[in-house]
Amino acid sequence: MRIHPPVLSASERRRLGHYVRQFSRKRILVVGDLMLDQFIRGGVHRISPEAPVPVVQVQSEHFAPGGAGNVARNLASLGASVGIVGVVGDDAAAPRLLSDFSGHGIDVGRVLADPQRVTSQKCRIIAEHQQVVRFDRETTCPLGQVSERALLGRLPEAVAKADAVVISDYGKGVVTPRLLKTVRAAARRRGIPVTVDPKPENFKLYRGVTCLTPNVHEAWAGMRRHAQAGEGALHLLGLSILSELGCGSLIITRGPEGMSLFKRGGRVIHIPTVAREVYDVTGAGDTVISVLTLGLASGASIEAAAVIANCAAGIVVGKLGTAAVEASELIKALGK
Numbered sequence: 001m002r003i004h005p006p007v008l009s010a011s012e013r014r015r016l017g018h019y020v021r022q023f024s025r026k027r028i029l030v031v032g033d034l035m036l037d038q039f040i041r042g043g044v045h046r047i048s049p050e051a052p053v054p055v056v057q058v059q060s061e062h063f064a065p066g067g068a069g070n071v072a073r074n075l076a077s078l079g080a081s082v083g084i085v086g087v088v089g090d091d092a093a094a095p096r097l098l099s100d101f102s103g104h105g106i107d108v109g110r111v112l113a114d115p116q117r118v119t120s121q122k123c124r125i126i127a128e129h130q131q132v133v134r135f136d137r138e139t140t141c142p143l144g145q146v147s148e149r150a151l152l153g154r155l156p157e158a159v160a161k162a163d164a165v166v167i168s169d170y171g172k173g174v175v176t177p178r179l180l181k182t183v184r185a186a187a188r189r190r191g192i193p194v195t196v197d198p199k200p201e202n203f204k205l206y207r208g209v210t211c212l213t214p215n216v217h218e219a220w221a222g223m224r225r226h227a228q229a230g231e232g233a234l235h236l237l238g239l240s241i242l243s244e245l246g247c248g249s250l251i252i253t254r255g256p257e258g259m260s261l262f263k264r265g266g267r268v269i270h271i272p273t274v275a276r277e278v279y280d281v282t283g284a285g286d287t288v289i290s291v292l293t294l295g296l297a298s299g300a301s302i303e304a305a306a307v308i309a310n311c312a313a314g315i316v317v318g319k320l321g322t323a324a325v326e327a328s329e330l331i332k333a334l335g336k
Contacts, residue, residue, distance in 0.1 A: 016308055017331045022298035024079035024327065028290075029158050031183060032068030032168030032175055032197075034086040034111070035120040035138075036097045039064075044127045056127045065100055066122060068168035071197065074290035075166075076104045077324035083107040085151060085158055087143065087174050093119035110154040114147045120172050142173045152182050159186035164193045164297035166289055167209070171199040180205050193248075193296040197289045198222060203245070210248045211302065212241070213289045219252050238262035249302045253288055253313070261306045269303060271310045287316045287325055308334070 039062045044054040065073050068086055075082045084106060088094035090113055097119060101108045117139040125132045143151065151174070159165060165187055169175040187194045193210035203222035206212055219237055220227040223244075228237075234252065242250050242262050250262040258273040291312040295305030311333050312325045 013334050016300075016304060016334050019295055019298045019300045019304065020308060020327050020330050020334065023294045026163045026294055026297045027081040027083065027161060028075050028293060028297065029083050029085065029162035029165045030068050030072045030075065030168060031085045031155070031165060031179070032071070033120060033170035033172040034069045034084070034088060034097060034174075035065070035067035035122060035170065035172075036069070036093045037064045037066035038062070038121060038123040039126060040123065041126045044132075054127060054132060056125055056132060063096055063100070065097060067120065067170045067172075068166075069097065069101065070286045071166055071168045071290055072101065072106050073104060074286050074324045075294065076106055077326055078290065078294055078330075079327050080294055081105070081107075083110065083158055083162065085110045085154055087112045087114050087117060087147065087151065089113070089118040089139070090115040091119050093121045093137075110158050112147060112151055112154070114143070116144060116147070117173075120170075138172060140172050142176055148176060148178065152178060155179070155182050156186045159183060159190060159192075162190070162192060164195070164293045166293050167194065167196040167206075168286075168289070169197065169199040169202055171201055175199070175202060175205070177205055184208060193293065195289055195293045195296070197285060203241075206247065207245050208247065209245075210296065211251060211292065212245065212247050212249075213251045213253065213285070213292065215253045215255070215285060234260065235262075235268050238268065239266060251288070251292065251306055251309075253285060259288070259306065259310055259313075261303065263302065269306070271306055273310070273314055284313045284316055287312050291325070291330070 040058055041060045042056040042058040044056055046055050048055050072082050072084050088111060098108050118137050120138040122136050124134045165183055195211045196206050196209050198206060198212055198214050200218050200221035214222060238250055238252055251259050253259045256273055258271045261269040288309045292305050292309040295308045312330055315325045315329055315333055
């Protein structure tokens with residue numbers, strides 16, 4: 001079955017637009033690895049006499065939330081109320097990151113400061129529109145017992161106030177088996193969806209969540225299999241992930257080829273991309289899980305939520321840099 005937003009009937013477009021209009025009434029909890037992205041941009045006019053490397057004359061510097069933080073920013077841009085459960089270090093990056101969240105109305109009251117860790121930070125040096133180098137500051141080991149207990153203690157109350165939970169796992173140690181178990185149990189009591197933007201190394205931890213949203217590479221790597229070409233191989237992969245993890249559904253994002261939705265019972269729905277021009281795929285995965293989760297929280301079926309998320313991804317890849325989509329843009333695109 002193929003679904004393509006531009007050929008939806010007028011009534012179907014109105015129905016999808018109705019869900020998007022509910023986004024501003026929803027509260028979403030984001031749990032995961034918080035990061036601070038730093039972009040240093042400049043020009044190159046000479047090679048260093050000290051080593052065969054370009055000398056970048058800095059012209060601008062920009063900071064933005066990354067990782068789970070970018071998911072939170074996406075949700076806020078869509079009008080949702082957003083809370084975060086995560087960890088930062090006791091360093092200069094932490095207040096910069098938390099200040100950005102607060103400035104966008106994101107609740108940081110349950111973010112834990114751990115002096116034994118550093119705030120994850122990725123610095124990209126960009127010269128003449130080309131990334132020259134990236135350097136990272138991060139702690140990747142699992143949380144210590146004291147910090148994990150503190151974080152777990154903050155989860156039940158946070159989940160109790162949410163309409164849905166997003167787990168954004170970048171493999172920096174925050175998403176542990178106990179954390180996932182606590183989130184699942186609290187969400188089950190509340191009757192709300194739990195979606196996961198996965199890390200391949202942690203696939204087996206995500207059993208029983210509402211929806212998992214890996215890209216193609218993550219899906220093959222998560223199952224410890226070598227990638228194979230063809231629709232048939234991808235379909236078998238998706239169905240095996242559903243079977244092994246017992247998830248409610250699975251969405252494999254496929255870049256220019258759109259996305260494929262796998263449901264229990266063997267049903268597979270391919271949703272082609274709606275992007276007319278692709279300028280930058282940075283952050284597209286964060287857009288997909290943000291919109292998908294808000295769609296589910298607003299009462300949409302997984303099929304309808306996936307179509308809305310696919311439309312949002314088509315908008316965001318047409319923008320330069322790590323971009324977000326707004327609800328008004330989405331409503332307009334769905335109405336075409």
